[in-house]
Amino acid sequence: MSLEIIGISVLWLFLFGYVIVGSIDYGAGFFNAYSILTGKQHVVSKIIQRYLSPVWEVTNVFFVFFFVGIVGFFPESAYYFGTILLIPASIAIILLAIRGSYYAFEAYGKKGHRRYAFMYGASGILIPASLSIVLTISEGGFVSMETGNPTLNYSALFTSPLTWSIVVLSIISVLYISAVFLTWYANETGDKKATSLMRKYALIWTIPLIVAASGIIMELRGHNADHFTRILDLWWMFAISFLFWLGTVWLLWKKRNYAMALWLLIGQFAFAFFGYGIAHYPYILYPYVTIYDGFTNDAMAISLIIAFVLGMMLLIPSLYLLLRLFLFDKKYIKGKRE
């Protein structure tokens, strides 16, 4: 395997990690706000306090890792994306700040402010929407080099159906991933009411998810035919993803083995995410940046990979400890330990 492929695979893996853990965080915020409206607040807000507050920073580092890594392995992409993303990325930062400050300011006050909880919930929907714009842009067609510098054509971007279908998919995914996770988690805590509520939410989003995902592939056909054919070549990955999706839905429907349902969901997203990514190869930004011409020098690439391996050796045991204490400790999640 070439250094380029190793680099992009590591980054894609971390982005996938962020999509999963981030979705849980973002979706929970939305469900929390929604349940305040419907008067079922205690259900989700407990989970936010017990599970999300201790781990949200770790979630955020996944994101930081991705953008530091992509600039590290592919400095050229910093030039293109940095120049064009000033506004969308700044908006995303501000939304992230709203979330971070919710954990800082709100979790420690005795009674929550409703308005803050709504902002927190809304940011959970808007962040994935604004970040997903980057995926759309990377498909090409929205960036031109007229003045010698990359410029983003906003009107083309915001009138393209591709943009909006990716936005919709990102929002639905967040809600779906989060609902399936929370179903499992609520079930572990033994909270029957919360489980059935979350299960209901999860089931609601199953069909829209598949419709939106298929819609994007159709959109791509017109927008980036190259990417589209490469996706068709990888049809088997998407087929496996679809079967996993069926598995999750079936288990949820039958109220059986929520842990398995969660694993199948992760598998479903993994296959789709990597299928999409592999089909994108070798472009980072159609047609300007590929993983080959935008790559860093070999000395740096090798030292980054070594640092990465060493870092992971430190990190994996620590992460395991964190999850054991907050996710799998039966007494803690049931609230018997404060």
Added chain:
Amino acid sequence: MLFEDPVFMSRMLTSLTLSFHIFYATVGVGIPLMIMIFQWVGIKKNDVHYMLMARRIAKGFVVTVAVGVVTGTAIGLQLSLLWPNFMKLAGNIIALPLLMEVFAFFFEAIFLGIYLYTWDRFDNQKKHLLLLIPVAIGGAMSATFITMVNSFMNSPSGFELINGEFVNVNPIAAMFTVAMPTKVTHVLATAYMTVAFVLAAIAAFRLLQGANKTYHKKSLTLLMKIGFVFTLATALIGDLSGKYLAEYQPEKLAAAEWHFETTTEAPLNFWGVLDESNEVKYALEIPYALSILAHGDPSSEVIGLDQFTEEVEPPLVIHYFFDTMVTIGVFMLGLSFIYWVATWRKWTFIQQKWFRWLIVSGGPLSFLAIQAGWWMAEVGRQPWILRGIMTVDQAATTSDYVGLMFILFALLYLVLGIGTIVVLTKMFRHNPIEKDLERYSGGKSS
């Protein structure tokens, strides 16, 4: 108009974000060590007061960490958003410390999460204390790695520059540049010093308000001692930083000292003003001091601004930044030294109101010194972003909307800053130490 100039506004936005982040970053580096010391003393002496201090500081820490993470994420993204040309070039060589910094964050975040939410889940307090070690190390390592990046910008090395591209890159050499040793140690020492004085200021303030005497007195005495040690380290390393500058960035030192002509036996001008013909007026002139600062030898020669063309001359305003930093350093060194001697000799004037107010002023002053130090270091690097290789003009984005973003972020930081203050004061007001003491004394001291 300046507001529409992407280069100028990128500088302003970077300055704004970094200056704001530095507050929280400093706290993030320093607080874990302070909590560790308190908790350790508490376990050793089996003293509920110290345990409570550790616990209360940790509670406030949750708030500052969250804002630190938010602002850090902002500056991390802004590096690429505002300086895309810089990152395209320098990304080839500074990526390693940046990636290692992220691992340090990971490490810190994981153990901080565990530490903060497990106060009562360990029967043995020592085990809980152990969790703090990775947090303290993680914070110090984040600061170390990012300061390595900054050192590289001041003294780039570890590569050859051919046709505007870095070749023969040596990432390790780029991390261990000549600027690195003094920079990293000075940054760490000042963070510990500042946090000690900030906590001391809070204790002194509470004493002035007549709060629980023994609790705050204990903490004040310990903190002033810690502060003294780190201020001494700061001053010594600061002196070495001066020697580094004289050797490798003489234009920065010359601009900071308003040293226009290369001379031997150079005096040091403290404060003062410049008139139209660049004559220094009203300054406190300390004979030989600049030669000593630069080379440790009163008769040595110090390079002046006459050796540099106007284009690469740093702004002369950094003189004031430098003097602010040094004045505060000397003041805090004196204050904490007097306090120490006084507790030892049982002099009582340190318990008087005016002395307590001086200690209170030490908190904000230390933060001011940190800001002044960074402004001096960064503005003093102008016009370069990578000294000798790339200027700030060449590095900046070409986007037209930087001014707008500046306003947006200024508002964001305003809200975050006010939020931090309000939440912290509320947190401790609603939960005064007396209440905590009642709750935890008697039984276990956890």
